[in-house]
Amino acid sequence: MDNFDIPLASRAYSSTDLAKLQIFEKILKGNVEGIIITDTHGNIEWVNNTFSLLTGHAKAEAQGKHLGFLFSGEQDIYESLCPKLNEVNHHEVETRMRRKDGDEFPVELTLSAVRGDADMITHHVLEFSDITELCHAREELTQRTRELSRSNQELEQFAYVASHDLQEPLRMIASYTQLIAQRYRGKLDADADEFIGYAVDGATRMQAIINDLLKLSRVGTHNTVFTRVNAQAALDRALANLRLVIEESGASIVCDPLPSLNADESQLTQLFQNLIGNALKFRGSSSPCIQIGAEHQGEAWVFHVRDNGIGIAPEYSERIFLMFQRLHGKKEYPGTGIGLTICKKIIEHHGGRIWVESEQGKGSTFYFAIPTTLH
């Protein structure tokens, strides 16, 4: 039934073969779409049952009339589409039709020409289906998308404002606890020193968290700019930012040549910096060896950052990308639990994917793929 060519079938309408005609009429009658067959002037000659079901007009009421009464007056779809049928065989439009009770409903309408001898147009066929539900669903989708993007924007804005505005009072707390520590440590009693220690530590950690939250929210609010970026340059910048830690850890860093690709340069730098920073932080007992490379796979560049560190048990390989998820005590490995969340957000912004392959005690390899189709 799906592949049934209605205009072709309608040709039988003008056929003289009565038996053929009856078969086709049967098929057309029960078709899920409303069907109207008119002469070349738009006078209705035949309608199917679905037509009556959808419009409320009985077959007898419609036959013989010009089909103009089925459409709302503003714009005569039929008149405007008919001339075009000489060029193409059928037209599809979305429009509104009028029911017998005066109500209008949205339809998807296909207008086709039936050609007879010498390729002359003998009839027009209009197939239509009621798309009220489709329209509602579409509207709802648009509405929801709009709401979702607004609430997302608000959330991002909130995260940015909150972290930015919290920085100010926090700077006061941190500065003055540091000042107290510098000036009075060892001059009060042992309790005081301990309390000061906790206060300084708490303020310092909160600063780190707020800074990371700011970085995270900037990945969203600050317009991401995709330009042609030399990944090597981004990596070099990340390594320069990490220079102190690299020197202190005695790490050896090996890097394959990296490609140029479309990406946000500062975000790519941040990505390398977080991944290499982690590789340095979660080092094992031997001095860290970090290897960085990229491979072209299908429609993406797949980068990797490989280390010989403590590794991650496979059951945690998803969880580590979630906000505030930490696998270690703050004493062993300090951190905010936001670094990999930032990486994930950056990569998602680039339409890519980030994942880890690792075995506990045997090092980790972080992969991230950036599509080459990015503009």
Place this chain on the structure above:
Amino acid sequence: MNMDPLGRPADFLLVEDNPGDVRLTQEALKNHKVQNNLHVVTDGEEAMDFLRRQGKHKNAPRPDIILLDLNLPRKDGREVLAEIKSDPDLKTIPVVIITSSEAEQDIVKSYNLNANCYVTKPVDLDQFIKVVQSINDFWLTIVKLPSAPR
């Protein structure tokens, strides 16, 4: 040891409404090698009164350097900066914007208004002290500034 290129203590004008930051700046300048007088005003109106020697600031000295926060009550730091830089008597005084804003638009706007430099307040105390002392060293011992117009 006289490290004082001006031959007198330098006059700082700090325009800052947060008493915590005022105190930190005082701490940073305390015991620094360059002797200085730190004058503090807490809003933009008062800053202009000080610079134009009006009202209670009739006897104010002409500052050698101005440390200006951007977000101030009454008259905003940006307006103060615009007024200083369009006043022939005041425009040669170096103005250092020292603020917590890292917004690109604030940075661009400040330089467009001829700020002499733009510094974000470091979050860390030691860094903060270092920044204030560097500003002091650079603007008061390294650079050559014109004397006040007569």
